[in-house]
Amino acid sequence: MAVSEEGALLQFVPFSSALDGSFWHALTKNKLEVYRLDEAPRSVHGFYSNGYAEGLPSSMNLDMTAFDDDAVIPALCFPSRGTLIPFNTLDAFKTSDKKQLLQQEAKKMWNDIQSGAALRQPDLLSRFLLLCFADLKKYHYYYWFAFPALSLPEKCNVLETKTLKQYYGSEKILQLQQAHDTFCKDKVPPAFVILEKSSTISFHALSEFEKLQNDQEASVMLGFSDPSTMEAYAGWPLRNLLALVTVIWAGLSELTVLCYRNRVKDGRRECSHSLVLRVRLSQSDPPTVFHVTTACPRAVGWEKNEAQRLVPRMVDLSSSMDPSRLAESAI
């Protein structure tokens, strides 16, 4: 990996939307019975995992429970809050001001960072926007996801990238895993702090980062549950976490980040493929102080299509939803 004084540009693997068929059924039902012609934004939710198998994208999953506020997120998964806008026409979908919609969604995150809410509840750093037009006559669903990421810091560099296996010996990895489980019990937070002190590893809440950072005898890592499966790149959730770091701990110039990946294969749990990054935050000097009135940074995050172009997607479910087509294909 690139190791130099300046380091390489820190880049992030974006989320890939992954919708179950049951999501479209539930959306159709809601459209007909609840939303009708109302295009008002609706709260939905999705979830992602840090245990995807090798070579798979960083999926953001939505199924029929996306519309249910009380739905339980599957084990080993992390919630993401979403805003669904059910457009009535393809034209409304097309002409909507996507730049502004994304910025609005990002603003919610920005407010949560500034108020300190996201520090206490780091899952507030994961949000998405879903624009949708359902052509219910043809069972064609047009949709476009955005996973807003705040461009803050504008860019930063990675000085060193190691796998956890390279960073820690196997004994220490086991210790880390145990510390992780002790800390998490039933609910795994999407971001945390890892402290190593007199050869003991422990996990802590994100809000303790500053306090622990001041401990001269300890080494501290910022950790997050990483949906990326790529060997050299961290996943999307690190972006907004670094935005939070930049706002809350202004002046911090360098930190070590654990991109925690937790895969289960053949009955064995594995986290040695996690990444450890040494990141340099390109801070202005003196550090910028962010106030409540500071404008929300520019947001990016519209999902690209298969050809890597900024085009919405369309799914044709006529073969699985259209009564006439189903009658034809019934075995």
Place this chain on the structure above:
Amino acid sequence: GIAEKFTPTLKESKFKETGMLTAEEFLAAGDHLVHHCPTWHWASGDSAKVKSYLPADKQFLLTRNVPSYKRCKQMEYMEEQEKIIEDENDPDGGWVDTHHYQSLDQSTASVGDAMADLSLDSEKPTAAVDIAEINDDDDDDDEPAVDMDDLEENEMLEEDELTVDPRALAKKDSKSEGVESDTGIIQTRTYDLNITYDNYYRTPRLWLKGYDENRVPLSVEQMYEDFSQDHAKKTVTFENHQHLPEHMASVHPCRHAEVMKKLIQTVEGGGEKELHVHLYLLIFLKFVQAVIPTIEYDYTQHFHM
């Protein structure tokens, strides 16, 4: 199906004698699976399809995003596993032509009926009508689909150089075993697997939904590429899911009990070891792997067969 609805739940445990499970045993075996293989979890599914013999929050088991790196024809013939499920006393070789059971399964009671019900709901007719009007402009089914490129917004939306293009990189340096297409992109398919309790056959039942690398659902023909060719057409059917408003591929359960009975006997090794019912699903998952050898789901636990 109708038959399933009227079959009383099996109360008394006979899993070793019959290979069948009671609903309570399915629950216990499911809890065990979830505990040992955390990629599996319980789901409740469609509230309209809740079965009374299982808790509402534990209706069926689910695992998502399971990779399938290769197609079946690329894999070596899994002789070892084929043997397990063969039954030399059976003229059909241990598997049945599932089309015989068509009438039992009522597989044509379709999602479409539910859809029709939705839009014809007598209490709320306005929604359906209004939406129909809105969509009137593309009324004609023969009309070409919307050109998605017309919806492109490359010019308007901001991007940044901090976003990795996973597919471009996968091309360059992936060590994955995936199939390379002409464009050099790794085509890793994924499957969502569900295990439901079939109250008619009194066995677990496996359901599969496949997606391509862009999460576009696979066609029936595409999914057949991932099933063992010996079993594909006679064992795998496409039916309405027991708990979801979806059509899915399913390994037909009509011979499961018999095969499971044999497997349980093999694992027990002629009575030397005692097998507990909570291991049932782990054995079941090992057994169905013969049908879906390309799908790398987790079933853990190393017991000898």
